[in-house]
Amino acid sequence: QSALTQPASVSGSPGQSITISCTGASNDVGRYDLVSWYQQHPGKAPTLMIYEVFKRPSGVSNRFSGSKSGNTASLTIFGLLPEDETDYYCSSYAGSNTWVFGGGTKLTVL
Amino acid sequence: QVTLKESGPVLVKPTETLTLTCTVSGFSLTNARMGVSWIRQPPGKALEWLAHIFSNDEKSYSTSLRSRLTISKDTSKSQVVLTMTNMDPVDTATYYCARLNLQTWFDPWGQGTLVTVSS
Numbered sequence: 001q002s003a004l005t006q007p008a009s010v011s012g013s014p015g016q017s018i019t020i021s022c023t024g025a026s027n028d029v030g031r032y033d034l035v036s037w038y039q040q041h042p043g044k045a046p047t048l049m050i051y052e053v054f055k056r057p058s059g060v061s062n063r064f065s066g067s068k069s070g071n072t073a074s075l076t077i078f079g080l081l082p083e084d085e086t087d088y089y090c091s092s093y094a095g096s097n098t099w100v101f102g103g104g105t106k107l108t109v110l
Numbered sequence: 111q112v113t114l115k116e117s118g119p120v121l122v123k124p125t126e127t128l129t130l131t132c133t134v135s136g137f138s139l140t141n142a143r144m145g146v147s148w149i150r151q152p153p154g155k156a157l158e159w160l161a162h163i164f165s166n167d168e169k170s171y172s173t174s175l176r177s178r179l180t181i182s183k184d185t186s187k188s189q190v191v192l193t194m195t196n197m198d199p200v201d202t203a204t205y206y207c208a209r210l211n212l213q214t215w216f217d218p219w220g221q222g223t224l225v226t227v228s229s
Binding site: 003034036038045047048051057089093098099100101102104 | 159164172221
């Protein structure tokens with residue numbers, strides 16, 4: 001269960017789009033379409049933004065989009081807003097009833 | 111409305127055993143499509159999955175912490191309990207419980223409880 005690899009930070013200007021990558025291995029991200037993404041504001045619990053690679057829970061803006069290619073999943077945020085500035089984490093099922101998280105990415109909206 | 115709430119000590123001493131309780135409402139711990147996981151986050155660091163319990167009482171653990179963890183549930187009380195033995199200062203973290211849906215996504219999460227390990 002090695003942690004998934006995310007960039008430590010990404011940045012973009014309001015209105016722009018950014019993509020956060022989440023790289024795993026052939027036994028987690030690469031094997032299962034069970035990647036989810038979480039947004040976490042300082043001092044708060046994470047909240048679900050994307051599940052099963054690309055599905056959006058009700059109430060989550062369609063500016064958030066997920067995808068996967070090979071061992072790498074991605075979260076794209078379109079039309080950046082100031083309130084998008086916070087931390088984002090990916091997670092994947094890793095087989096044998098275990099799960100793994102990414103190292104987290106801090107998004108800065110310039 | 112589905113909610114989860116963690117409770118337990120805020121301070122434990124090194125070598126002690128930590129016991130945390132997650133009290134859930136709005137869903138049943140016997141629901142086959144759901145389970146409860148414990149996840150922790152050291153200050154300023156990333157999330158780390160610790161353990162999970164399924165509706166049928168099957169359990170799974172992080173490979174690196176398996177020897178120190180025990181997860182259990184009391185369906186009648188709607189509670190999931192995590193114990194972690196031999197606590198160390200590096201175990202200082204906010205501990206969250208979260209509902210796992212269809213074995214794929216964690217939602218919702220509890221508010222978290224900060225546990226500090228210090229003598």
